[in-house]
Amino acid sequence: MSKRNYTNLNVNPCKMCMPMGGSLAFKGIEKSMIIIHGSQGCSTYIRRHIAAHYNEPVDIASSSLTEEGTVYGGSSNLKKGLKNLIRLYQPSVIGVLTTCLAETIGEDIQGIIREFILEEDLEDKVHIIPVSTPGYQATQYEGYYYALRQMVENLAEEVAHNEYINIVVSDVTCEDIRELKRIASFFSDKIIILPDISDTLDAPYTSEYSKLLSGGTKINKIKLMGGARATVEIGALIKDAYSPGKYLEETYGVPLYKISVPIGLEYVDEFIKALSQITHKTIPKELELERGRMLDGMIDSHKYNGEGVGAIFGSPELNLAISSLCIENGLTPKLVMTGSKSKKLKEIIEEKAKRFHMETIVLEDSDFSTLQPMVKQCGINILIGSSDGKFVKEKVKVPLIRVGFPIHDQIGAQRKLNVGYKGSLRLLDEMTNTLMDLKHDDYRDRMYDDYYTPLLKA
Numbered sequence: 539m540s541k542r543n544y545t546n547l548n549v550n551p552c553k554m555c556m557p558m559g560g561s562l563a564f565k566g567i568e569k570s571m572i573i574i575h576g577s578q579g580c581s582t583y584i585r586r587h588i589a590a591h592y593n594e595p596v597d598i599a600s601s602s603l604t605e606e607g608t609v610y611g612g613s614s615n616l617k618k619g620l621k622n623l624i625r626l627y628q629p630s631v632i633g634v635l636t637t638c639l640a641e642t643i644g645e646d647i648q649g650i651i652r653e654f655i656l657e658e659d660l661e662d663k664v665h666i667i668p669v670s671t672p673g674y675q676a677t678q679y680e681g682y683y684y685a686l687r688q689m690v691e692n693l694a695e696e697v698a699h700n701e702y703i704n705i706v707v708s709d710v711t712c713e714d715i716r717e718l719k720r721i722a723s724f725f726s727d728k729i730i731i732l733p734d735i736s737d738t739l740d741a742p743y744t745s746e747y748s749k750l751l752s753g754g755t756k757i758n759k760i761k762l763m764g765g766a767r768a769t770v771e772i773g774a775l776i777k778d779a780y781s782p783g784k785y786l787e788e789t790y791g792v793p794l795y796k797i798s799v800p801i802g803l804e805y806v807d808e809f810i811k812a813l814s815q816i817t818h819k820t821i822p823k824e825l826e827l828e829r830g831r832m833l834d835g836m837i838d839s840h841k842y843n844g845e846g847v848g849a850i851f852g853s854p855e856l857n858l859a860i861s862s863l864c865i866e867n868g869l870t871p872k873l874v875m876t877g878s879k880s881k882k883l884k885e886i887i888e889e890k891a892k893r894f895h896m897e898t899i900v901l902e903d904s905d906f907s908t909l910q911p912m913v914k915q916c917g918i919n920i921l922i923g924s925s926d927g928k929f930v931k932e933k934v935k936v937p938l939i940r941v942g943f944p945i946h947d948q949i950g951a952q953r954k955l956n957v958g959y960k961g962s963l964r965l966l967d968e969m970t971n972t973l974m975d976l977k978h979d980d981y982r983d984r985m986y987d988d989y990y991t992p993l994l995k996a
C-alpha cells in the first residue's frame with residue numbers, strides 16, 4: 539500500500555472559508571440579504587458562526603443544491619431562491635456567493651443573474667451582486683475583501699469629485715467601527731465606512747422583530763465612492779486583486795492610503811496621520827491627549843510585559859496589528875499563525891521584531907495541530923486569537939485572550955474595543971493583567987521550589 543503524504547493536510551485549520559468572509563461584508567450593507575449558491579450545509583455553517591459571535595439573528599438564504607442540481611446545473615434552484623428571498627425580505631442589495639460545489643460544477647452565476655433580472659423585470663429595482671467565493675480557493679479573509687471589491691465594482695459610479703473619504707474597514711468589532719467613526723469625525727463629517735456592521739450586527743433591543751436590521755452602509759454612499767477625496771483602506775496586506783481601494787484608484791483615480799488595523803501606537807498614528815494628510819487638518823488636542831494616556835499606560839505596564847511570550851493567530855491583518863502592539867510593549871510575539879497565505883505578513887513582523895531585538899516565527903497557511911506542540915517548545919505563556927484556539931488553551935493550559943472572529947465561547951465579542959489609542963490601551967491592559975495573574979497564581983509554588991526546598995536540602 540502506498541504511503542499517504544500528509545505534509546499539506548490541514549488539521550483544525552486556522553481559517554474559515556471564502557463565503558463566510560463574503561457574508562460578513564454584506565452584513566454591513568443597508569437592507570442587504572445574502573444567498574449562498576450551494577448545498578444547505580454551507581449556509582447553515584456560516585449563519586451559525588455569525589449568529590454565535592454577534593448574538594444577533596442572522597438570516598442567510600441557500601439555493602439548496604441537491605443531486606439533480608449538481609448534475610444538471612443549479613440555475614432553477616438559484617432563481618427560485620432569489621424569488622423567495624425578494625418576496626420575503628424585499629432587500630435593496632443581494633449578495634450571491636458561490637461555494638465549492640457551485641464552482642466545481644462551473645455555474646455561470648453572472649449569466650443566471652442576468653437572465654433572472656430580465657425574466658423578473660428587476661432592472662433598477664434590486665442590486666444583485668455575484669461574488670465568486672469557492673471555499674477551497676482562499677479563506678474568509680480574502681472572501682471578505684473580495685465581496686467588498688465586487689460591491690464597489692457593481693455599485694460605484696463615475697461621479698463628480700466630492701468631499702467624502704472612503705474608509706474600508708477590516709475584520710474589526712462593531713465597537714471598533716464606532717471608534718473609527720469617532721476618530722474620523724475629528725477630521726471630516728463626510729465619511730463613508732465600508733462595510734458598517736456597527737448597527738446591523740450589534741442592534742439595540744426593540745420589541746418588534748425586523749427581518750432586515752437597520753443600519754449599514756447606504757447604497758447611495760457606495761455610488762459616491764468613485765468621486766471621493768481618498769480611500770483609507772485598512773488592509774495593509776490584502777492583494778490588489780481583492781482590494782476595493784485599488785479598484786477605486788485604478789478606475790476613478792481615487793488616491794489610496796493602505797494602512798494596518800489601527801491597533802498599537804505605530805498603526806494608530808498611521809491612521810490618524812492619513813486622515814490629517816487627506817483633510818489638511820492638524821491633529822486635534824483630544825486625540826493628542828488620548829495618545830499621551832496610551833503612552834502613560836505603556837509605561838505603567840512595560841515592566842510586566844517583558845515576561846510575556848505570545849502566540850498570536852487569526853487573520854493576517856489582525857495578526858500584524860496585534861503583533862505590533864506586543865512588540866511595542868516588550869511582549870515577544872514568538873509564534874504568529876494564520877491560515878491564509880501572506881508573505882508580506884512574515885516580512886513585516888520579522889523586520890519589526892528584529893528592530894526590537896526579538897525573534898519570531900511566522901506560520902502561514904497553518905493550523906492548530908502545528909501550533910499546539912510549538913506552544914510548549916517555545917515557552918508560550920499567553921495565547922491571543924479567536925475561540926478556535928480554546929482547544930490549544932485547554933491542552934497546554936495557557937490563557938487565551940479572545941480577539942478576532944469567531945468568538946463563541948464568550949459573549950460580548952462585538953462590544954470589545956481594540957482600535958484607536960483607547961482600544962489599544964484596553965487590549966494592552968487585558969494582556970498585561972493576564973500575565974500578572976499568571977505570575978501571582980503560582981509565585982508561592984515557584985518561591986518554594988526555588989528557595990525553600992534547596993534550603994531544606996542544605
Ligand code: SF4
Binds near residue numbers: 580583673
Ligand atoms: S468550504 Fe466549501 S463546502 Fe465547506 S462550507 Fe465553505 S463553501 Fe461550503
